Amino acid sequence: MTRIGLVVNPVAGLGGRVGLGGTDGPDRARAALSLGARPLAGARAAAALGELAARAGKPPRAGCPAPGSGLLVVTAAGPLGADSVAAAGLAGQVVYAAGAGRDTSAEDTAAAVRAVVAEGVDLLLFAGGDGTARDVLGALGDVPCPVLGVPTGVKMHSAVFAVSPRAAGEVAAAWLARTGNVRLRDAEVMDRDEDALGEGRVTSRLFGWLPVPDVPVRVQQRKTGSTATAPDAVGGIAAEVAERVGAGLLALGPGSTTRAVAASLGADVSLTGVDVLALRPGHPPRTVAREAGEDALLALGPAWIALSPIGGQGFLLGRGNQQISPRVLRAAGGREHLLVLCTEAKLAALGGRPLLLDTGDDALDAELSGHLPVITGRRRTSLYRLAG
Amino acid sequence: MTASHAPVSVSPEEARIAGKPRLRRFQQASWDEKLIFELGSPGERGVLVPAADPSLGMPAIPAALRRAEPPALPEMSQQQVLRHYLRLSQENLGADLNIDVGQGTCTMKYSPKVNDQFVRDPRIAALHPLQDEDTVQGVLGIIHSLEQLLKEISGMDRVSLQPGAGSAAIYTNVAMIRAYFAARGEGEQRDEVITTIFSHPSNAACAKTAGFKVITLHPDADGYPDIEALRAAVGPRTAALLITNPEDTGIYNPRIEEFVRIVHEAGGLCSYDQANANGILGITRARDAGFDLCHFNLHKTFSTPHACGGPAAGACAVTEELAPYLPRPTVELDPETGAYRLDDDRPESVGKMRPFYGVVPNLVRAYAWIMSLGAEGLRAAAETAVLNNNYLLHKVRQIPGVSVPYAAGRPRVEQVRYSWEKLHEDTGLHSEDIGLRAADFGTHYWTSHHPYVVPEPMTLEPTESYTRADLDEYAAILAEIAREAYEDPETVRTAPHRSTIHRVRPQALDDPATWAVSWRAYRRKVLGEAGRR
Numbered sequence: 044m045t046r047i048g049l050v051v052n053p054v055a056g057l058g059g060r061v062g063l064g065g066t067d068g069p070d071r072a073r074a075a076l077s078l079g080a081r082p083l084a085g086a087r088a089a090a091a092l093g094e095l096a097a098r099a100g101k102p103p104r105a106g107c108p109a110p111g112s113g114l115l116v117v118t119a120a121g122p123l124g125a126d127s128v129a130a131a132g133l134a135g136q137v138v139y140a141a142g143a144g145r146d147t148s149a150e151d152t153a154a155a156v157r158a159v160v161a162e163g164v165d166l167l168l169f170a171g172g173d174g175t176a177r178d179v180l181g182a183l184g185d186v187p188c189p190v191l192g193v194p195t196g197v198k199m200h201s202a203v204f205a206v207s208p209r210a211a212g213e214v215a216a217a218w219l220a221r222t223g224n225v226r227l228r229d230a231e232v233m234d235r236d237e238d239a240l241g242e243g244r245v246t247s248r249l250f251g252w253l254p255v256p257d258v259p260v261r262v263q264q265r266k267t268g269s270t271a272t273a274p275d276a277v278g279g280i281a282a283e284v285a286e287r288v289g290a291g292l293l294a295l296g297p298g299s300t301t302r303a304v305a306a307s308l309g310a311d312v313s314l315t316g317v318d319v320l321a322l323r324p325g326h327p328p329r330t331v332a333r334e335a336g337e338d339a340l341l342a343l344g345p346a347w348i349a350l351s352p353i354g355g356q357g358f359l360l361g362r363g364n365q366q367i368s369p370r371v372l373r374a375a376g377g378r379e380h381l382l383v384l385c386t387e388a389k390l391a392a393l394g395g396r397p398l399l400l401d402t403g404d405d406a407l408d409a410e411l412s413g414h415l416p417v418i419t420g421r422r423r424t425s426l427y428r429l430a431g
Numbered sequence: 432m433t434a435s436h437a438p439v440s441v442s443p444e445e446a447r448i449a450g451k452p453r454l455r456r457f458q459q460a461s462w463d464e465k466l467i468f469e470l471g472s473p474g475e476r477g478v479l480v481p482a483a484d485p486s487l488g489m490p491a492i493p494a495a496l497r498r499a500e501p502p503a504l505p506e507m508s509q510q511q512v513l514r515h516y517l518r519l520s521q522e523n524l525g526a527d528l529n530i531d532v533g534q535g536t537c538t539m540k541y542s543p544k545v546n547d548q549f550v551r552d553p554r555i556a557a558l559h560p561l562q563d564e565d566t567v568q569g570v571l572g573i574i575h576s577l578e579q580l581l582k583e584i585s586g587m588d589r590v591s592l593q594p595g596a597g598s599a600a601i602y603t604n605v606a607m608i609r610a611y612f613a614a615r616g617e618g619e620q621r622d623e624v625i626t627t628i629f630s631h632p633s634n635a636a637c638a639k640t641a642g643f644k645v646i647t648l649h650p651d652a653d654g655y656p657d658i659e660a661l662r663a664a665v666g667p668r669t670a671a672l673l674i675t676n677p678e679d680t681g682i683y684n685p686r687i688e689e690f691v692r693i694v695h696e697a698g699g700l701c702s703y704d705q706a707n708a709n710g711i712l713g714i715t716r717a718r719d720a721g722f723d724l725c726h727f728n729l730h731k732t733f734s735t736p737h738a739c740g741g742p743a744a745g746a747c748a749v750t751e752e753l754a755p756y757l758p759r760p761t762v763e764l765d766p767e768t769g770a771y772r773l774d775d776d777r778p779e780s781v782g783k784m785r786p787f788y789g790v791v792p793n794l795v796r797a798y799a800w801i802m803s804l805g806a807e808g809l810r811a812a813a814e815t816a817v818l819n820n821n822y823l824l825h826k827v828r829q830i831p832g833v834s835v836p837y838a839a840g841r842p843r844v845e846q847v848r849y850s851w852e853k854l855h856e857d858t859g860l861h862s863e864d865i866g867l868r869a870a871d872f873g874t875h876y877w878t879s880h881h882p883y884v885v886p887e888p889m890t891l892e893p894t895e896s897y898t899r900a901d902l903d904e905y906a907a908i909l910a911e912i913a914r915e916a917y918e919d920p921e922t923v924r925t926a927p928h929r930s931t932i933h934r935v936r937p938q939a940l941d942d943p944a945t946w947a948v949s950w951r952a953y954r955r956k957v958l959g960e961a962g963r964r
Contacts, residue, residue, distance in 0.1 A: 094859055097859075097920075097921070097924070098924075207856065209856075209859045210859075212859075213859065387628075387647070387882050388881065388882040390649070390882070391628070391882035391883060391884045392882070392883075394884075394886065395649070395650065395652065395884075413659075413663065414657075414659060414660045414663040414664075416646070419647070422639060422643075422644040422645060423635070423639070423644070423645045423647070424644070424645070424646050424647070425628070425646070425647040425648075425649060426646060426647070426648055426649070426657075426660040426663055426664050427649060427660075428649075428657075428660075
């Protein structure tokens with residue numbers, strides 16, 4: 044019996060269609076409902092479960108049990124999950140119920156996550172948006188439970204979501220079956236920065252990382268019998284960075300590729316911050332600053348800045364790495380000393396959309412815009428468009 | 432990415448012509464056949480060679496030439512061998528058996544059987560590459576004539592037929608580029624090669640293998656390589672542009688001359704990967720666009736059987752300026768005596784790329800194919816391939832769930848990279864699922880090189896070899912599978928159902944710990960037997 048957790052934020056996405064934006068906080072959810080918004084999260088969670096059931100319990104021959112019969116969904120009562128489990132026709136176990144007669148809240152999400160994870164599940168599915176992802180992150184604390192988001196929110200800057208409910212079911216099935224070398228990756232939890240919003244700036248902050256099943260790009264059908272393992276792109280990128288920097292200070296922005304590159308170089312870097320490494324050929328890297336802010340970066344004056352697109356949007360600057368400010372970028376020498384790191388597969392997945400800049404400094408955005416070499420491997424770059 | 436979802440109107444006349452063909456009831460043979468090494472038994476013989484009559488005075492085989500140990504071959508009768516391989520052949524799909532338009536970029540055209548007769552003729556088959564050149568004048572003449580034909584087809588000055596095709600030919604061209612700049616004292620400076628994401632990945636791989644840094648250009652909104660990116664990429668470090676045109680999308684780059692000019696102005700060379708030449712034979716020439724080098728795959732464009740990592744044959748063509756660097760030996764004609772000779776005395780040559788003078792059987796096949804068609808025939812083949820491709824495009828784009836990214840409404844050259852993205856969004860099925868279900872109808876298709884720039888890709892290349900009925904049938908198969916995908920996705924998701932085997936786990940092919948390309952490796956890795964590595 045495979046056990047999987049599900050927690051639904053029933054108000055996630057309510058504000059989208061009625062133009063209210065996110066529904067963080069009960070007032071906005073009520074306002075959205077009064078404007079005629081229809082809840083979507085439950086139905087989208089059910090769609091994800093349906094896809095999961097179709098793939099997880101695939102009967103290879105007649106006479107086998109029905110699809111999904113080997114699945115037990117550990118969840119919370121009513122709209123917090125149980126309704127979706129019933130809609131998908133799966134077996135559920137309810138371990139949390141919200142108090143009767145009141146709106147559900149972020150506290151309910153957190154309490155439901157804790158109750159579900161305490162029961163022991165192989166994977167926690169949650170349906171919601173960035174706010175829900177933050178609630179899940181806070182509730183999990185240090186519990187190492189694999190997580191996957193079913194996208195139902197209005198604004199999703201986080202990288203913890205599958206691209207669609209159906210895709211969430213597919214990824215979950217691959218994880219539960221452990222087919223195809225599925226590993227976990229640390230994915231960014233991001234949300235709009237309310238402090239900055241108060242000052243009239245729309246930007247997002249990085250709140251942490253959640254372990255998400257990483258389903259690799261499907262392997263193409265072979266044209267010939269000869270084959271080779273996919274090159275270790277990250278190792279190649281790391282070697283290229285080390286060669287370019289030589290001896291000098293390298294500031295690494297947050298992002299899954301930069302972190303993997305740091306690990307490949309032998310450095311232990313912080314999860315969400317900007318770290319500065321001192322590199323010297325033939326020596327292990329030395330960490331000279333962890334979670335450095337703008338002032339610390341200006342004081343150190345790193346010669347090189349390495350960034351990778353973050354959160355699946357193609358955003359390179361101005362989302363989650365505001366410490367690397369226009370002043371820091373200019374002090375480092377701008378374009379010439381900016382190392383953009385991204386695998387070829389991730390670039391292709393942008394579907395032709397440019398990498399995005401939002402530094403808040405129009406002159407700098409203009410200066411950086413155009414074609415920039417993106418390091419995709421050892422001695423390999425792709426000239427890719429950056430747009431402000 | 433711009434997808435073309437425009438509805439296509441079909442006139443009653445067209446509808447009558449393109450009536451829906453009946454789908455064949457196909458069932459692949461499944462013999463559950465063991466490996467040949469698991470068959471037979473010790474002492475079984477396939478051939479019992481009688482001893483020579485002593486009165487003939489035949490000398491014994493010298494001791495130095497005898498094996499110390501007999502070869503570790505399976506021991507079995509001729510009938511068993513025949514049955515084994517006939518069974519395996521029935522468990523295959525292939526260009527001689529099915530409508531093989533799904534092997535996009537591979538140009539799976541019909542290879543005339545008469546060419547095999549030429550190749551099996553003892554006058555070719557019994558030749559040895561170490562024979563004195565006086566005794567192989569005929570085959571040297573064929574090679575020399577084929578070089579002249581390919582010079583005309585490409586517009587170039589000199590051709591070498593020694594390299595293998597594909598990567599071997601691209602590597603040869605890259606090696607010549609490297610030698611050219613080294614001779615001019617620019618070897619250190621010019622260390623960058625530019626290619627595009629839709630060009631064959633071998634271009635980037637060969638450049639890197641030869642020590643160059645590789646810069647990749649991505650497509651612009653229309654699917655052409657981004658010319659602004661090219662301008663940003665070129666400079667004093669540019670050694671060469673390696674580019675395929677049309678790229679695997681089937682879109683011909685009309686500004687190719689401009690690309691060449693930009694690279695030339697920066698002091699670099701331009702090399703044309705002509706793996707997709709089948710739609711432009713006799714219509715465009717590499718030299719006319721200003722290219723310095725190009726290569727053809729004789730096993731794609733010129734009908735010799737597809738090589739699959741085996742005996743490919745390629746042709747590298749260059750301008751006079753690069754001729755000194757061609758692989759050696761070259762085949763030279765003495766105009767005085769009319770005799771052919773092999774010229775090994777070429778100090779600036781990049782050396783040998785393959786043993787001797789290339790894969791002679793395939794050179795003979797390519798020569799026979801070109802000579803049988805003539806100039807008009809080559810052009811007709813190209814035009815028919817383009818017509819076939821656009822006819823299939825017209826039919827496939829009507830299938831629900833299919834889109835045709837880039838260059839909306841424009842015709843393509845010899846192939847198209849389609850996308851099943853919409854079908855995937857609607858049903859959760861992937862392009863690979865559709866391709867595997869196609870095996871239940873006696874055909875298949877290939878998706879795309881990695882990375883998948885076109886999501887959920889499918890690459891179809893109908894050459895000139897297929898009839899309209901073939902194309903109708905192939906399109907009807909895809910339409911039927913798309914209908915199933917929407918109405919009965921489980922059948923597609925669990926396909927194939929009528930094939931020899933079910934799905935393979937591709938990870939096993941990617942992992943050196945599990946791949947086994949020899950019997951010895953299979954015993955060690957799969958059966959877990961300890962033994963010699």
